[in-house]
Amino acid sequence: MDSNREAPMATSANVMEIGTTINGVIAGKVETTATKAILQGTSCTMSSGQTKLFVPLRRIFMLNMISLDKDEEVKKYCLEKGITVQGKAPKPIQSFHEANFPDYVLDAVVAQGYEYPTSIQAQGWPIALSGQDMVGIAQTGSGKTLAYILPAIVHINNQCDVQRGEGPIVLILAPTRELTQQIQQVAHAFGKTSRIRNTCVFGGAPKGPQARDLERGVEICIATPADRMLDMGFEPQIRKVLSQIRPDRQTLMWSATWPKEVKKLALDFMKSYVQLNVGLLELSANHNIMQIVDVCQEHEKDIKLNNLLQEIAITLDPASKIIIFVETKKKVEGVTRNIRGSGWRAVSMHGDKSQDQRDYVLKEFRNGKASILVATDVAARGLGKTLNNRGTGMIAII
Numbered sequence: 001m002d003s004n005r006e007a008p009m010a011t012s013a014n015v016m017e018i019g020t021t022i023n024g025v026i027a028g029k030v031e032t033t034a035t036k037a038i039l040q041g042t043s044c045t046m047s048s049g050q051t052k053l054f055v056p057l058r059r060i061f062m063l064n065m066i067s068l069d070k071d072e073e074v075k076k077y078c079l080e081k082g083i084t085v086q087g088k089a090p091k092p093i094q095s096f097h098e099a100n101f102p103d104y105v106l107d108a109v110v111a112q113g114y115e116y117p118t119s120i121q122a123q124g125w126p127i128a129l130s131g132q133d134m135v136g137i138a139q140t141g142s143g144k145t146l147a148y149i150l151p152a153i154v155h156i157n158n159q160c161d162v163q164r165g166e167g168p169i170v171l172i173l174a175p176t177r178e179l180t181q182q183i184q185q186v187a188h189a190f191g192k193t194s195r196i197r198n199t200c201v202f203g204g205a206p207k208g209p210q211a212r213d214l215e216r217g218v219e220i221c222i223a224t225p226a227d228r229m230l231d232m233g234f235e236p237q238i239r240k241v242l243s244q245i246r247p248d249r250q251t252l253m254w255s256a257t258w259p260k261e262v263k264k265l266a267l268d269f270m271k272s273y274v275q276l277n278v279g280l281l282e283l284s285a286n287h288n289i290m291q292i293v294d295v296c297q298e299h300e301k302d303i304k305l306n307n308l309l310q311e312i313a314i315t316l317d318p319a320s321k322i323i324i325f326v327e328t329k330k331k332v333e334g335v336t337r338n339i340r341g342s343g344w345r346a347v348s349m350h351g352d353k354s355q356d357q358r359d360y361v362l363k364e365f366r367n368g369k370a371s372i373l374v375a376t377d378v379a380a381r382g383l384g385k386t387l388n389n390r391g392t393g394m395i396a397i398i
Contacts, residue, residue: 087274090126118143138278168221
C-alpha cells in the first residue's frame with residue numbers, strides 16, 4: 001500500500017467528460033450511505049443479467065470540511081460569484097485549505113501555483129466530496145477539470161490498490177483526443193504525489209500501449225468520444241459503456257451548456273442529482289468579444305475571407321493567431337488551400353488526421369510557425385487550453 005494514501009476503502013469511480021459543451025463525472029462503486037459501504041459489500045445486477053458482488057466503498061469525504069458558517073454569508077458569497085444550486089447541497093468553501101483536502105492534494109495545488117478556487121470549484125468540491133450525484137454548469141475556462149480531478153484523487157486514495165487486470169477506478173469520457181490529453185496532463189500533475197496511474201484511450205494512436213496500461217491496472221482511464229456520440233446518434237454506445245459500470249456509482253457531469261439530449265442522459269443515469277450553475281444557465285454570447293456577422297452567398301466566402309484576413313493583418317499584433325472553424329472535413333482542406341494560395345501560413349485539423357499529424361499541427365500553431373488554424377468545430381474542442389490561452393486575434397466561422 002502506498003504510504004501517501006489514506007486508509008483504504010474499496011471503490012471504483014468513473015469520470016465522463018462530455019466536451020467543452022458537456023463535462024460529466026461518474027464515480028463508480030457507490031453505496032447509498034457511507035456506513036453501509038464500510039460494513040459490507042454490494043450485490044448488483046449488471047446489464048448482462050449477471051449478479052456480481054462488489055467490495056465495499058467509501059464515497060463521503062467532507063465530514064471535517066470548513067465552509068461558510070451562516071446562511072447570510074452563503075447567500076452573499078453565491079450572489080457575488082454567480083452561483084446557484086438546485087437541490088440540497090453542502091455550503092461552498094473559499095480556499096483550498098477550507099476544503100480539507102489531504103496534504104498530498106494540497107502539495108500538488110501549491111506546486112501548480114493555484115491560490116484560490118474558482119466558483120465552480122468552490123461549490124463543486126463540497127458536492128462531489130459529499131458523495132452526491134451532480135451536474136455542474138459553467139463557461140469554458142472556469143476550472144471544471146480540476147473541479148472533478150481533485151475529488152477523484154481523494155476518492156481513489158481511499159480505495160484498495162488496483163491490481164493487475166482490475167480498474168480503472170475513474171473513467172473520464174471526453175469529446176476529442178486533444179481534450180483527453182489535456183485532462184491527462186492535469187491528472188498527472190495532481191496525481192503524481194500519490195502515485196496515481198492514468199492512461200488515455202483514443203483512436204489514431206497505437207493500441208498496444210493503451211491495452212498494456214489497462215491490463216497492468218490504472219486508477220484513471222481517459223477516453224473519447226462522449227458528447228459527439230450523442231450528436232451523431234451514438235447514444236446507445238454511451239449507454240452501453242455506462243451499463244458496464246456497477247450501478248451503485250456516483251455520477252457527476254460538468255458542462256458549459258445543457259442540451260436536452262444530455263439532460264435525458266442525466267435523468268436516466270443519475271440519482272436525485274444536485275444541479276450547480278455558475279453564471280447564466282442558457283447559452284449566451286460572450287460580451288467581451290466583438291462579433292461581426294456577414295451574410296453572403298457560398299461562392300462569395302473565399303473572397304470575403306481573404307479580404308478579412310488582409311484587414312486584420314493591418315490591425316492585429318503580428319504574433320496573434322487566427323482560428324477558422326468550418327463545418328466539414330472536406331471544406332477544411334479547401335479553405336486551407338485557398339488561404340495558403342494567398343500567402344498565409346496555415347495548418348488544418350480534422351478527424352481524419354492521425355494523432356501524430358494533429359500533434360504536429362498544434363505544435364506549429366502554438367509556436368507561431370503557422371499563424372492560422374483551420375479546423376472543424378469538433379477537432380477544435382478544448383483548443384484554448386491546448387494553446388495555453390495565448391492571444392487569438394480572430395475566429396472566423398464559415
